[in-house]
Structures are given as structure tokens and as C-alpha cells.
Amino acid sequence: VVAETGSNLSVGQRQLICIGRALLRQSRVIVMDEATANVDLATDTLIQATIQEAFTTETVLTIAHRLDTILHCDRVVVLEKGVVVECDAPASLMAQPTSRFYGFAHEAGVLTGLLEW
Template sequence: MDTDIWEVVRKCRLEEIIREDNRLLDAPVVEDGGNWSGGQRQLVCLARVLLMKRKILVLDEATASVDTGTDNIIQRTINQETKNYTVITIAHRIPTVIDSDLVLVLGEGRIIEYDSPDNLLRDESSAFSKLVMEFMGRTEDINQR
């Protein structure tokens, strides 16, 4: 079992953090995970899902309060390790959903669009396409500073 745990720990990029404590996998976690950062707690949650081999994964703003580096680790791990899973992602960040098979866009509690990102992006009048363009504009503005 420890072999499986360490494999998942490596996949979620938690190995270095865990090895910092001599107690390794036996190190205590305080109530509410207060001795871990928000990003580390999200990675531990992802590791638990991978270890339990659940086939349905629901992510509700899973990367909303993590830094960009941790967001990238989470997205990469999800993309690599959940190919045979059903992943339902609720997110406001465009990079979080851009690689999804299907995107459902909500507005004022109603479904506005539901299609693949590619199809939605082909239609410049689609709400998703407009959100992506807005995101790209903000990203470009930040990069020019």
C-alpha cells in the first residue's frame, strides 16, 4: 500500500514536502490542514482521489485559491491521470476548462451554451469565445507591464 501512496504522492508533486518531515507519511496534519498551504491541501485531495481510483471527479473551483504554479500542477495531473474518469469542473478560470471535452456556460442561472471548446471558439459570437478573448486580453495587458 505504501508503494501506491508514494506513486500518487509523486504524481501530485508532494514528495519533497512530505520528505521534509522525518516522519514522512506518519507526519500529523492539524485540524483543517492548517499546517499545509491551500495549494498543498488541494494536491492532497487530488492524491486521495487518485489513490481511491474513483471514476467520477467533481472539482468546484478547485484551483480558485491557489497560485499559478500549483494550478498548473493540478491541471497537468488531472489531464494525465484522469483520462478514463468523468471530470466535472466548475470554474471561472479559462485555463482550467479550455482542455475539457465539453463546456457548459451558464448565465443568470440558465444554460447559454454547451459544446466542445473548439466548436464554441469557432463561433466568435459565442459567450465562451468572448470569455476567452477577454481572458487573452487581460493576460496580454499583464504581460506588457
């Protein structure tokens, strides 16, 4: 039984409910602010696949620190102190070893996955 305020749900469960609502709402713009930060890797992978499949004509703005969450995106915007310092496709940024995004990917150990995109 779910409490009226959802207080007995984990943060990850609440995030899944919000994603489910976004799927049902059919909004033209969807904002995903760290939407999978509190779920396990298998659930995150399933959510990413669902987002790619379900939101083909919508604009999805994904705010994330986990780079594997944004590998499928059309564009990546890198902010530094609130200022846009890079904006391009992940593959384009990965072709530039001096880019900040390349550096983040290197630090996170996801260079191989990014280069495949």
C-alpha cells in the same frame, strides 16, 4: 506537523491534498470545484497535466472561472443565472465569435491558447 483539522495548511495545500485523494480513490466521477483557484500558475499547470493523464476513463466535472483550467475539456457548459446557455467543445465555441465563451476568452486574453485546441 499538520494539525488534526489541517488548520495550519494553506487553502492551496488543502486543495492539493483533495486532488491527491481523488487520484488514490479511483472514483468514476470526479468533481473539481475551483480545485486550483488557490495555487500558483506552475502548480496549476502541473495539476492540469496530471488530471489529463490520470483520469482518462473517468468523468471529470470541472467548475472553474479561470478559462485556462478548462482548455483541455471535451465539453464546456456555460451557465448564466443557473441556466445552460452554451454547451460544446471549446474549439467549437471559439469558432463562434458571438458565443459567450468566446467573449470570456477574449476578456481573459486566452484566445490564442483556445484556438490551438
